[in-house]
Amino acid sequence: MTIKKTYEEINKKIKKGEAVVVTAEEIIPIVEEKGVEKAAEEIDVVTTGTFGPMCSSGAIINFGHSDPPIRMQKVWLNDVEAYAGLAAVDAYIGATQISESRGMEYGGAHVIEDLISGREIKLRALSNGTDCYPRREIETHITKESINQAVLFNPRNSYQNYNVAINTSDRKIYTYMGILLPKMGNANYCTSGQLSPLLNDPKFITIGVGTRIFLGGAQGYVVWEGTQFCPMSLKTDDGKTVYRGGTLAVIGDLKEMSPDYIRAAIFKGYGVSLLVGIGVPIPILNSEVMKYVAVKDEDIYTEIVDYSFPRLNRPSLGWVNYKQLREGRIRVRGKDVPTSPLSSYAKAREIAQKLKEKILKGEFLLQEPIQKFPKEREFKPLLEIR
Amino acid sequence: MLKKKVIFTFSSENVERPVTYQLIKKYDLWVNILQAKFKPSLGGKLVLELKGDEKQIKEGLDFVRQIGVQVELLEQEVLWDEKKCVDCGACVSICSTGVLSLDKVTYKLKFDYEKCIVCGNCVEACPLGAIKVTF
Ligand code: SF4
Ligand code: SF4
Numbered sequence: 001m002t003i004k005k006t007y008e009e010i011n012k013k014i015k016k017g018e019a020v021v022v023t024a025e026e027i028i029p030i031v032e033e034k035g036v037e038k039a040a041e042e043i044d045v046v047t048t049g050t051f052g053p054m055c056s057s058g059a060i061i062n063f064g065h066s067d068p069p070i071r072m073q074k075v076w077l078n079d080v081e082a083y084a085g086l087a088a089v090d091a092y093i094g095a096t097q098i099s100e101s102r103g104m105e106y107g108g109a110h111v112i113e114d115l116i117s118g119r120e121i122k123l124r125a126l127s128n129g130t131d132c133y134p135r136r137e138i139e140t141h142i143t144k145e146s147i148n149q150a151v152l153f154n155p156r157n158s159y160q161n162y163n164v165a166i167n168t169s170d171r172k173i174y175t176y177m178g179i180l181l182p183k184m185g186n187a188n189y190c191t192s193g194q195l196s197p198l199l200n201d202p203k204f205i206t207i208g209v210g211t212r213i214f215l216g217g218a219q220g221y222v223v224w225e226g227t228q229f230c231p232m233s234l235k236t237d238d239g240k241t242v243y244r245g246g247t248l249a250v251i252g253d254l255k256e257m258s259p260d261y262i263r264a265a266i267f268k269g270y271g272v273s274l275l276v277g278i279g280v281p282i283p284i285l286n287s288e289v290m291k292y293v294a295v296k297d298e299d300i301y302t303e304i305v306d307y308s309f310p311r312l313n314r315p316s317l318g319w320v321n322y323k324q325l326r327e328g329r330i331r332v333r334g335k336d337v338p339t340s341p342l343s344s345y346a347k348a349r350e351i352a353q354k355l356k357e358k359i360l361k362g363e364f365l366l367q368e369p370i371q372k373f374p375k376e377r378e379f380k381p382l383l384e385i386r
Numbered sequence: 387m388l389k390k391k392v393i394f395t396f397s398s399e400n401v402e403r404p405v406t407y408q409l410i411k412k413y414d415l416w417v418n419i420l421q422a423k424f425k426p427s428l429g430g431k432l433v434l435e436l437k438g439d440e441k442q443i444k445e446g447l448d449f450v451r452q453i454g455v456q457v458e459l460l461e462q463e464v465l466w467d468e469k470k471c472v473d474c475g476a477c478v479s480i481c482s483t484g485v486l487s488l489d490k491v492t493y494k495l496k497f498d499y500e501k502c503i504v505c506g507n508c509v510e511a512c513p514l515g516a517i518k519v520t521f
Contacts, residue, residue: 051472051474052474053513178476178480178511178513179480179510179511181479181480186479186480187479188476188479263472263514265513265514266513266515267513268510268511273513275472275474275513328478328487328488337479338478338479339478339479340475340476340477340478340479340480340511341474341475341476341478341488342474342475342476342513343474344472344473344474344475344493345473345475345488345493346472346473346488346492346493346494347472347473347474349493
């Protein structure tokens with residue numbers, strides 16, 4: 001007999017405090033012991049987590065109107081430019097924009113972290129002035145309490161699977177994958193593997209538009225497929241299936257978030273990024289869903305890519321699994337190379353635990369997607385047409 | 387008992403001298419090699435941690451200077467701000483001496499200060515600014 005559960009049934013159990021919830025790590029030995037069918041019967045929700053640099057992030061802010069009013073056309077927050085080409089007092093502060101006075105040591109991500117932490121931010125705005133918005137300049141201070149809305153809206157987060165970056169050249173290089181030492185001196189990877197949200201539901205059976213998630217310590221939502229979404233799996237030469245192109249666009253109330261789960265980061269020589277903590281609950285609707293959440297680090301493969309090659313398609317140096325990566329050393333072309341994660345496994349685990357506790361306490365209910373993601377998407381390069 | 391971290395720089399003239407052997411044998415010092423880089427016949431660099439009697443350390447270092455080896459004391463210190471650290475591990479693979487590692491059970495960062503040679507590599511690798519070198 002195959003088990004089937006609905007969102008309503010699971011939510012009913014959550015409300016009664018009867019739901020059985022475990023993390024994506026805890027489920028592994030359970031499935032090993034009981035098998036997929038039995039585990040699917042007993043477990044209602046599996047929680048996942050990730051905490052890593054997610055560059056395609058930012059916040060929509062509405063400052064409120066000054067008197068006399070201004071239609072802000074250029075906006076700076078702590079000297080970091082925010083995009084103000086929408087209405088009068090709305091702006092979007094992107095995480096990777098850097099400060100005009102301090103350069104790479106402070107950026108949009110820091111503005112976001114400072115806002116969440118309740119710190120005061122200097123706002124400067126310029127305008128041409130209109131009959132209805134006569135003011136041409138303003139300089140003042142804001143906090144998250146003083147403004148109307150502050151909404152984190154990240155167009156591409158929670159990458160399903162990411163490359164391992166390595167450098168075969170003779171010089172140290174500074175990348176968004178961290179510092180890469182010459183002659184394959186180190187290798188950096190960036191996924192929480194068996195805990196990672198989109199590796200636990202690789203075919204998007206349960207995750208779609210409307211899924212309620214843990215975002216930066218608050219409740220958030222998946223609002224669309226992430227940019228560059230490309231859900232099709234691929235096969236390695238020796239026949240292993242690899243999922244890697246899924247991404248999420250997510251939204252949540254920045255005012256409710258915590259600096260424990262949203263942090264600014266500086267990748268030296270590259271720039272500023274935002275570390276985002278995301279947890280996605282996966283409802284065990286049937287045994288197929290259970291089969292996927294039982295995935296282990298040793299079954300998840302990723303490609304080693306040479307970042308010293310300055311082109312779009314970089315050479316591959318083979319495949320490794322997350323168990324090998326997490327052990328701290330991998331072998332590449334016969335060389336023993338130390339590895340670094342960039343994405344915090346300890347934090348990912350903390351997020352999955354936290355989400356589990358919230359569900360167990362009945363504070364977090366599951367939301368069925370109102371629309372599924374597409375099964376196919378082309379990953380287009382940018383052509384230069386003259 | 388005193389502890390000191392030192393850097394010895396050898397030239398082609400003195401690179402063959404059995405310095406560590408002498409420090410142990412003659413001056414009764416406890417010697418831990420933190421890093422060694424040598425090009426035979428050209429010279430090299432040795433980073434050591436010495437433990438022993440204050441007088442013995444002083445005399446030992448005088449002896450090393452006498453044979454023409456340049457001696458530098460490592461007075462700097464690396465400070466790790468655990469509160470800022472998110473255990474991302476970006477610093478781990480950049481540290482050649484194995485000071486930094488992620489615990490196999492908790493996956494939290496472990497900092498083994500004893501082995502640190504204050505090279506500063508981890509400072510630039512940490513995206514959170516959680517590691518600093520002080521003078
Ligand atoms: S300064 Fe940092 S990188 Fe250098 S040895 Fe010490 S811990 Fe390792
Ligand atoms: S790079 Fe910085 S934040 Fe990351 S583990 Fe090392 S000290 Fe902690």
